[in-house]
Amino acid sequence: MKNDRTSKAKNEQRVELKYCEGCGGLGVRECGGGQVYCNDCLRKMAELPVSKTPSRRPILPVGRRSTLGDCAGPTEPDSNEPDSPLSDSEDLDAMAAAATRFAMRIAAAGGAA
Numbered sequence: 001m002k003n004d005r006t007s008k009a010k011n012e013q014r015v016e017l018k019y020c021e022g023c024g025g026l027g028v029r030e031c032g033g034g035q036v037y038c039n040d041c042l043r044k045m046a047e048l049p050v051s052k053t054p055s056r057r058p059i060l061p062v063g064r065r066s067t068l069g070d071c072a073g074p075t076e077p078d079s080n081e082p083d084s085p086l087s088d089s090e091d092l093d094a095m096a097a098a099a100t101r102f103a104m105r106i107a108a109a110g111g112a113a
Contacts, residue, residue, distance in 0.1 A: 014031040022041030029035050037045060 015028045016031050017026060018029050018035070019026055020038040020041055021036045022045065023038065025038050027038050035042070
């Protein structure tokens with residue numbers, strides 16, 4: 001870059017502040033640089049062994065949902081419980097009907113708002 005006043009070459013480098021994703025320390029790096037760790041954490045990461053198994057897609061735990069009713073005293077039944085008079089398919093049907101009514105109102109009003 002050149003200095004505006006003297007038109008001589010000036011030694012400048014653009015930098016940005018970046019938090020280290022390993023230790024949380026604040027440092028500077030070149031703009032657009034891909035470095036996410038500070039030098040100390042970079043050395044520590046290089047010392048870690050490489051995983052021999054490929055990473056798998058995460059699996060969410062499946063089981064009985066806990067509800068507030070499990071911790072609190074007796075309350076009215078939750079609509080998500082299996083013994084509820086409304087089934088999941090009825091809930092989905094009600095949501096689909098509401099979405100259809102909404103879309104019809106938008107179309108009757110002349111399109112998107």
